[in-house]
Amino acid sequence: MVHTAGRKVPVVDLGDGTALLTDRYELTMLQAALRGGTAGRRAVFEVFARSLPAGRRYGVVAGTGRLLDAIEAFRFDRAELDFLTANRIVDEPTAQWLEKYRFSGNVWGYSEGECFFPDSPILVVEGTFAEAVLLETVALSILNHDCAIASAASRMTQAAHGRPIIEMGSRRTHERAAVASARAAYIAGFATTSNLEAGRLYGVPTAGTAAHSFTLLHDSERHGFQAQLASLGEDTTLLVDTYDVERAVRTAVELAGPSLGAVRIDSGDLGVMARRVREQLDSLGARDTRIVVTGDLDEFGIAALAAAPVDGYGVGTSLVTGSGAPTASLVYKLVARSDAPDPEAPMRPVAKRSVGKPSRGGRKAAVRRVDGHGTAYAETVTTGEPAPGPRDRVLQVPLVLNGDIVGREPLGTAREHHARALAELPPTALQLSKGDPAVPTEFVDGGPRR
């Protein structure tokens, strides 16, 4: 407790648990289902997007690894239970049930890094209604955020045509969303991140340059450059637009010699500036010194610099805000349930009929149809057993089986998976202009399915 102006205010303990990252109605629905005898009915929930953000041609699955961590950490501790009962959010029997809660069902999903389209069933959660309904909010939070970021990042990576991109948007989003954003961007092909916690937690390679404040701290730009070079070596990146770019570049090469690593330009017309600076660097003999550009870049800004002598990009705001689509519009819908808690009871497809937002009942599988050239041409979603052709890929993989996490994989695997999945899409997928999904989703009704 901290004493402030006569009032006691508790110091916040964030904690590591994920169980209260949950909407209140999940717990009250649980309570009503426990009381009513339906809590133990078997249930299948699916995560999908009814559409992609306007004009986008594909989405990217990201957050799967974080979701598995969240499911594992989804336990109610004493403080959380006390909060729930003291505030009469749940009754005592429900709190006792929550105290023993541990997800014991199954989760299947698209591999992290996979591409998705409208109605792709990217996650399937199977369990009792009680245990599966509780995961709704945390699953959607993680997937909606991380998929939005990865989907934007993938377009930027494509626009950069192999030039490396540094993710540097931490300051423009929530401090923990920043860490997840760096992770999602790396899956989608970004080279590095400025975010140190993403380096520590997830092993994303970190990178950085210097801020204007460092130059301003010194008695002159020259002093600032000298200090940076002395400490960080000639391979460092010097920021050259604090005062006058031409003078800064001259000073930089004078101090560092031709082995200067890179210069960063953060303002002005980046294409024009990059050409001028390239000429100047070359004329000074610094032919290997790279040029990094930053400053309100998005996928379109990156594409516009394709012909400019740029060696790398730094992207911030547009990445962490999903470049106009900060959430992936994924929903978590009950698609099947049994009439009884008996594990052998048959499953029944269910769907709401709300105006404009109808859902499609039945547990679904998905197959990416791939032609003889190795190019995807359809996303088949079926309530029956998937029937893949020789080149087709069945898209759902097991992530949790009987409560055990089985789908963890290194982040690099997701990154490689994304590169492969993207290479398989038709060329239209890589257009930045607005258009239809690159691959059409087709439904095949296979009748009810266990």
Next chain:
Amino acid sequence: MVHTAGRKVPVVDLGDGTALLTDRYELTMLQAALRGGTAGRRAVFEVFARSLPAGRRYGVVAGTGRLLDAIEAFRFDRAELDFLTANRIVDEPTAQWLEKYRFSGNVWGYSEGECFFPDSPILVVEGTFAEAVLLETVALSILNHDCAIASAASRMTQAAHGRPIIEMGSRRTHERAAVASARAAYIAGFATTSNLEAGRLYGVPTAGTAAHSFTLLHDSERHGFQAQLASLGEDTTLLVDTYDVERAVRTAVELAGPSLGAVRIDSGDLGVMARRVREQLDSLGARDTRIVVTGDLDEFGIAALAAAPVDGYGVGTSLVTGSGAPTASLVYKLVARSDAPDPEAPMRPVAKRSVGKPSRGGRKAAVRRVDGHGTAYAETVTTGEPAPGPRDRVLQVPLVLNGDIVGREPLGTAREHHARALAELPPTALQLSKGDPAVPTEFVDGGPRR
């Protein structure tokens, strides 16, 4: 460690520390400044926005309380230091310096809940360059996120004209950003949140209804309503659009009687549906049963329902994405420094001259000018001593003094402060249409200032 498919993958420990929620360049600048002898120079950084999101008339300061928690938790533990040195992000002397790090300077800022305008100096951080530069990313992350959410929320609260709004956007944003969003929305006048962790951590009142999955779980809608009423009482909110709204409302009143708390409509034309449902409820004698509407509402959607018989709104996506402005564009700029580490050395204003992004040197104070009717008419930003008139308000308050947190306050205080600050703005501030800032910012040059 978890063993997966032959590979060991570490289970992530999120931890509570905030020190690595930081861009790499802050630590490398620190290292260079330590080596170069400039790290101990006194420095003043300011946080401000060069502009508001297009057409917005005011911004709302939020996140201050979270920032104070983050500053307090900003210590480098052994695992973090090991990460930094093992990856050669910093050298050993810098790591030793970081090990002892504790912010010992001063922070001043606008009160949480205060309104702000372009160039309002909403936060001032004073300390050595070394200690103040490290807070850049975490300060901006927290303020950019929370201010963006509170700024959008405040417009929604205004549009709702006193009708309560439930914040229910957790599923559409990063799971921790969701908690901060609920907090920010509450400051800006939302009544409640669905987010349980925001209830536990910050005391935000929680609320909830039921999902379509609860209805679908049951053999009929009637069974679902019965189960909910039996467990949660007649004051609960029944969701009536899973199948047929008219039938659902009839069933709801039949089961609960006229004391049914509320019904929720989540689809269709909400204005039309609300009128129909109101008539039906009234005809069934349920005159006190409230109508809550949800479904892709933003401030404009809320305003459009002003004449509809709606008793409350639920807002999700548009709130947590800042209703088109998911970040507040706040920057953290060095505006003054000394030439020497000596605490008595005079401060010198500094500013970059980057094309299109020049900054204004000197530590600034701000005064909200208020006329005889109690209406604000100008934001005076000065590098001199503020000279408030009798009704004017000096806007910066002490938050941290010599490293001690002095600015903590209960969340309700920030909420009350926002209501007062908003009431003081001219009526144009409350227009939802695009326009200029409601109050102009005027600079008064007061010469250099300690």
